[in-house]
Amino acid sequence: MSDFQRQATQWVNPLSVWGTAEGVDVVQTVTSPNPRDTWDANEAYKAKIHKVGRFRWHLVWPNHGENLWKRWRWWPTRRNVLGIHGLYNRKTLKAEKKIDDRRPIYWLICLLIIAIAPVLFPTGMENTLLSAGAIFCIFAAINVCWTLVVGTASIFSLATYAVVGVSAFMTTWLSMRYGLPWYSLPVFGSAIGLLMGWLIAFPALRLDGFYYALLTLGLNELCRVFFTTSKAFGSASGGLYGADTYIPSDLSPFAQSIFGYYGAFALLLAALFLFRFVNGKRLGRILRMAPEKREAFAQACGVDYRSARVKIFLITSAALGFIGGFYVAQYRGVAFSIFSFDTVLLGLAMLTIGGIGKAEGAILGTLVVTFLDKVLIGIGPLRYFLIGLLMLGVVLFLNKGYFGIKKQFNAWRDKKRGEWRSIRSEKGGEALPEEATELDNKDELFFRRFDKMQRDHLKKMICPEIIEEHRLRPLGQHSEALERVLYYFRRAPMEDKYALHHIAATDRYKIIAFSGERGVSPRVVEDKEYEHVDDAYHAIFMRRIHDLMES
Amino acid sequence: MDITFVLLNAVVIASIYGLIAVAVSITWSSLGLINLGYGFVFSFAGYGAWLMSTYVTKMPAPVMAAGILAGAICGVIICLVVFIPLHDKSNFTTRGMVGTLAISLLGSQALLMNFGPRAKALPEFFGTGSVNLGGIVLTADRIGIVVCATVMLCFVVFWMKGSRRGLEIRAMMMNPHAASIVGIGIRKTGIYVMAITGGMAGLAAVLLSQTYYVAPFSGLTPLIKGVSIALCGGLGSVQGAIIAAVILGFTEAATSSLLGGQYVLITQFLVIICILIFRPRGISGLLDKAREQ
Numbered sequence: 001m002s003d004f005q006r007q008a009t010q011w012v013n014p015l016s017v018w019g020t021a022e023g024v025d026v027v028q029t030v031t032s033p034n035p036r037d038t039w040d041a042n043e044a045y046k047a048k049i050h051k052v053g054r055f056r057w058h059l060v061w062p063n064h065g066e067n068l069w070k071r072w073r074w075w076p077t078r079r080n081v082l083g084i085h086g087l088y089n090r091k092t093l094k095a096e097k098k099i100d101d102r103r104p105i106y107w108l109i110c111l112l113i114i115a116i117a118p119v120l121f122p123t124g125m126e127n128t129l130l131s132a133g134a135i136f137c138i139f140a141a142i143n144v145c146w147t148l149v150v151g152t153a154s155i156f157s158l159a160t161y162a163v164v165g166v167s168a169f170m171t172t173w174l175s176m177r178y179g180l181p182w183y184s185l186p187v188f189g190s191a192i193g194l195l196m197g198w199l200i201a202f203p204a205l206r207l208d209g210f211y212y213a214l215l216t217l218g219l220n221e222l223c224r225v226f227f228t229t230s231k232a233f234g235s236a237s238g239g240l241y242g243a244d245t246y247i248p249s250d251l252s253p254f255a256q257s258i259f260g261y262y263g264a265f266a267l268l269l270a271a272l273f274l275f276r277f278v279n280g281k282r283l284g285r286i287l288r289m290a291p292e293k294r295e296a297f298a299q300a301c302g303v304d305y306r307s308a309r310v311k312i313f314l315i316t317s318a319a320l321g322f323i324g325g326f327y328v329a330q331y332r333g334v335a336f337s338i339f340s341f342d343t344v345l346l347g348l349a350m351l352t353i354g355g356i357g358k359a360e361g362a363i364l365g366t367l368v369v370t371f372l373d374k375v376l377i378g379i380g381p382l383r384y385f386l387i388g389l390l391m392l393g394v395v396l397f398l399n400k401g402y403f404g405i406k407k408q409f410n411a412w413r414d415k416k417r418g419e420w421r422s423i424r425s426e427k428g429g430e431a432l433p434e435e436a437t438e439l440d441n442k443d444e445l446f447f448r449r450f451d452k453m454q455r456d457h458l459k460k461m462i463c464p465e466i467i468e469e470h471r472l473r474p475l476g477q478h479s480e481a482l483e484r485v486l487y488y489f490r491r492a493p494m495e496d497k498y499a500l501h502h503i504a505a506t507d508r509y510k511i512i513a514f515s516g517e518r519g520v521s522p523r524v525v526e527d528k529e530y531e532h533v534d535d536a537y538h539a540i541f542m543r544r545i546h547d548l549m550e551s
Numbered sequence: 552m553d554i555t556f557v558l559l560n561a562v563v564i565a566s567i568y569g570l571i572a573v574a575v576s577i578t579w580s581s582l583g584l585i586n587l588g589y590g591f592v593f594s595f596a597g598y599g600a601w602l603m604s605t606y607v608t609k610m611p612a613p614v615m616a617a618g619i620l621a622g623a624i625c626g627v628i629i630c631l632v633v634f635i636p637l638h639d640k641s642n643f644t645t646r647g648m649v650g651t652l653a654i655s656l657l658g659s660q661a662l663l664m665n666f667g668p669r670a671k672a673l674p675e676f677f678g679t680g681s682v683n684l685g686g687i688v689l690t691a692d693r694i695g696i697v698v699c700a701t702v703m704l705c706f707v708v709f710w711m712k713g714s715r716r717g718l719e720i721r722a723m724m725m726n727p728h729a730a731s732i733v734g735i736g737i738r739k740t741g742i743y744v745m746a747i748t749g750g751m752a753g754l755a756a757v758l759l760s761q762t763y764y765v766a767p768f769s770g771l772t773p774l775i776k777g778v779s780i781a782l783c784g785g786l787g788s789v790q791g792a793i794i795a796a797v798i799l800g801f802t803e804a805a806t807s808s809l810l811g812g813q814y815v816l817i818t819q820f821l822v823i824i825c826i827l828i829f830r831p832r833g834i835s836g837l838l839d840k841a842r843e844q
Contacts, residue, residue: 207827214778222817388654388656389657
């Protein structure tokens with residue numbers, strides 16, 4: 001039972017100086033364990049515990065009740081720039097301010113960094129970084145629009161780059177053929193994009209998610225083959241170049257790069273505004289009501305999710321066409337590589353790395369992939385390897401890309417917390433946490449805890465020596481260990497308490513158990529009859545010990 | 552320009568792309584995985600066959616076996632890396648698809664690094680003879696391609712109908728949850744499925760390299776054609792894929808002989824879109840709600 005080493009000892013009755021009824025002053029017995037050990041063992045946590053609490057460095061803004069409603073607002077509405085609420089610290093009772101959503105601050109910081117990035121570029125790499133930066137901004141704009149289609153509208157379209165490419169080729173061709181000025185190219189581009197979107201939205205109405213994905217993958221290939229093989233679009237030269245551009249040609253090459261960089265940055269800002277005003281307003285909210293596989297419920301609530309999806313698809317297609325026209329106005333034309341499978345693959349890698357469905361995910365993914373693809377051009381094909389590994393790693397380990405890490409981590413931590421809690425909580429008399437909250441009499445909980453501890457201690461005391469002692473003298477003065485055990489037994493509630501029944505006819509004894517209810521007769525526990533009352537006492541004692549050890 | 556020539560071409564094209572389409576179809580319906588890594592499986596198997604023919608023997612049977620084996624190994628690799636870790640995670644369909652794409656990116660780059668960008672040619676297996684059947688000249692390689700593809704397809708269909716593993720795969724196609732409840736291991740079945748479909752893609756690679764070459768990125772066109780055929784026939788249906796392969800093969804052959812090669816994809820996609828608008832689940836797509844996880 002326990003590793004407690006018993007030693008033979010003598011128990012001296014402390015009352016023996018006044019004389020005892022039976023003249024027993026000294027009892028041969030064994031040492032009993034220290035109750036303090038049981039107490040400590042019950043108080044200790046079995047699982048490893050850690051220090052908890054708020055981070056010391058967690059930034060808390062002080063507040064005053066008067067200041068709480070002094071906020072920045074978007075003029076002329078009453079909408080807040082930052083969602084703030086005031087609260088009182090439960091420990092210090094100080095007024096504090098909490099920002100509910102810190103993302104606007106992060107967005108501002110990141111966009112500022114992109115805006116001043118040309119100043120920060122290391123000398124010698126400015127040209128590479130500026131051209132990579134312009135490409136990053138344009139691709140980020142495309143991916144933000146793609147996020148609207150894939151995330152908000154849940155149409156898994158892979159034809160995004162096809163729309164951009166078709167619009168770019170058509171506007172280049174128009175510009176070369178009819179001499180259109182650069183400022184008209186994005187406008188024509190959006191018209192072409194809208195037309196293209198209208199054409200490919202038809203199958204989207206009928207097809208399910210992945211059927212549509214595969215179909216659009218094919219459409220992309222179709223565009224590639226069509227434009228590569230047709231003579232009008234410069235099949236021999238690897239692309240079509242010669243459109244009008246907005247970058248003045250009398251500037252120095254470096255100034256031209258700067259000009260292009262900021263033009264592309266403006267495009268990115270425009271794409272982000274589009275995302276904000278589609279995803280965050282009515283259309284986006286309608287579609288948040290109808291996520292994939294729960295469309296039927298949304299429809300039953302009166303949400304017309306189909307038309308909302310098609311509207312978003314058309315808006316996005318026009319925007320993508322605009323980007324195509326802008327691309328042409330920036331680079332004077334476009335190469336066939338925009339239709340290639342690798343472009344789709346890299347685009348998908350960009351979306352996946354950041355997390356599908358979030359604008360910040362699209363931008364971060366684009367940043368990472370563009371950096372690997374355009375800046376680390378010196379390491380050769382190894383960079384595609386890196387992109388592939390990154391993509392595979394993100395898909396295998398993250399549910400929702402980089403920006404889903406926090407949620408995933410919290411879910412994992414909650415799971416682990418539950419596991420640890422279940423290790424700590426014990427059964428056996430003590431209340432379960434769920435039960436404890438529902439008990440009104442909290443004394444009951446403390447009694448159960450004490451009772452469990454006492455039983456643990458008594459279990460350690462039981463040994464053959466005290467059983468033998470009881471068998472020899474069931475009544476009268478006993479050693480400390482036996483006496484404590486007997487006190488516990490005697491204090492048991494009346495329900496199912498063992499007792500002896502004296503059969504007068506035969507002068508024998510039987511063990512019975514009380515019902516605990518007035519008027520309900522006791523039950524007979526066993527048929528065995530005992531001749532001597534001391535044997536019967538000992539039999540009851542053995543039963544009680546048995547029950548104690550079982551509990 | 553006679554109709555028999557067009558039909559003949561249609562059958563040859565259909566038999567090769569049909570193999571990949573059936574592979575895509577089986578993988579989707581039994582595992583729920585949209586495997587866009589077949590392009591890589593295709594090139595990998597092509598290089599496997601090429602290594603066999605360069606370093607060991609040029610005999611047709613071992614080279615073809617090497618191609619099939621390499622394809623099966625590559626399929627199992629995809630299964631181990633993407634399917635087994637992901638199949639019980641949230642968002643499996645999207646993540647599985649992106650995962651197979653990532654494998655195909657990694658694999659193609661690895662092939663490019665190892666073997667260089669130059670295309671390799673496989674020996675001609677079926678000789679250069681020809682048979683004249685009532686005015687129609689059948690060259691040996693065409694007969695060989697059609698016969699091999701048909702034999703492989705029949706083998707797969709009979710194996711799926713007759714063997715215990717095939718029964719497991721068909722049970723997974725019907726209802727993956729019920730299959731796992733009655734004791735069919737999803738992971739084990741996944742490995743069988745990917746091995747057999749990888750073998751089919753491998754054979755397609757060997758057969759197609761009779762006409763084209765083996766190159767790191769040569770798997771893309773067959774993949775897209777296979778996927779379109781599987782889509783048109785209905786993901787999850789073998790007979791649908793075969794019907795669609797015949798229809799699209801015929802479209803391709805007719806377009807290239809009547810209009811010209813660059814219009815092939817356009818007419819094919821028009822046909823596919825027409826079919827899908829009338830039957831959104833493909834020609835014989837039976838899985839309406841069954842594969843909803």
